[in-house]
Amino acid sequence: MSLSIDIAGLRPERVAVVPSPLAELGTALHALAEPGHHPGLQGWVTGVTARLDPHLADRMCEADFLWRTTFSDVFLPYAGIPGRDTLPGATLAEELDLIDKLTDEQFVDLSLEFTCSSGYELPSNHVLADPELRRRAFELAAARGPRQVRFTQRLLDDPPRVRAWLRQFLEDCDEAFFADVWARVRIPLAADARHKTDLLRHKGLAETLAAMSPAVTLDEAGARITVDKLVQARTTTGDGGLLLVPTSLGWPHLMVLYRHGWQPVLHYPVGSPELASPPSVEQLTLRMTALSHPVRMRICRLLARSAYTTTELAQAQGMTAPEISRHLAVLKKAGLLTTRRRGRYVLHQLDVTVVARLGSDFLEGILR
Incomplete structure (x- = not known):
């Protein structure tokens, strides 16, 4: 089985x-929903x-079917803009503006992908105007659960209203965690x-895809891209372009947008699946030793929940400030x-991301 792009x-x-920052945010939400x-x-x-x-x-659970079991094309809105040549925005805000440019019919169609209805690569029907399609949408949603029905x-x-809700939710995710992620991954x-653009210029599309x-190959005639996936489908660039969108968080997924009438997109993983390089053996030894002391474990328990000053920790642990x-x-x-x-106070907090990389059992223990 394979997916082909003419x-x-x-x-x-x-x-x-x-x-694409928006595509990367969608991938981050998927990783949070399906860490396995x-x-x-x-x-x-x-x-x-x-x-x-x-x-x-x-709120993350309200519509997680948009990124848990499928990757909704709502995270790739530039591909659906008329002309089929719009590029991803430089910022998340720019790409959220592109969602606003989609018609209500497009937005509803993208948001109903969780129904797994057939004919993804066929022209979309307008569910907003067709009572029978509305009934079918509710029937498919009911088979998947009450949250899908409510949504x-x-x-x-x-x-x-749902479009505004989604935008606010994604902006809140950006503030809560994604801005830090994007600052870390956008440079690589x-x-x-x-690098891929240079390959394209000097070596051609076949080597770039390789x-x-x-799993992505170009035929000898240079007329058809084949993607080795467990799906049988085809699409075409037509009079539009082809987008290659790298993702740092997406490994091992290689995703392809092949929606009818949209610009095809290959959303491919790059580099290591880790967000950061592993620590040295010396640094790892320091961390394990630091966490092995019972007093420091109790301090970590407090600092995992909130920021504390040295004086506050001393009072909480019944110890002197110099000991803390x-x-x-x-x-x-x-x-x-x-x-x-903060003013004249110095606040300390546990970096749970670093601790989590050492082992989720320890982190879960101090958060219990």
């Missing part, structure tokens, strides 16, 4: 390699989950995009603490 007549300048798919991100997932505001976590009801009753993604993934300072110094040397100044 690119006959596609000019080289219509192929673009561009990172991304073993290399386990520490990051545990760390984000531990810090997540409970209200935002609840479908809201979506079909008031698409602009941009570097990969430049460098993306061994010595323990904090060990934790800080091991790279386990973050500190910030």
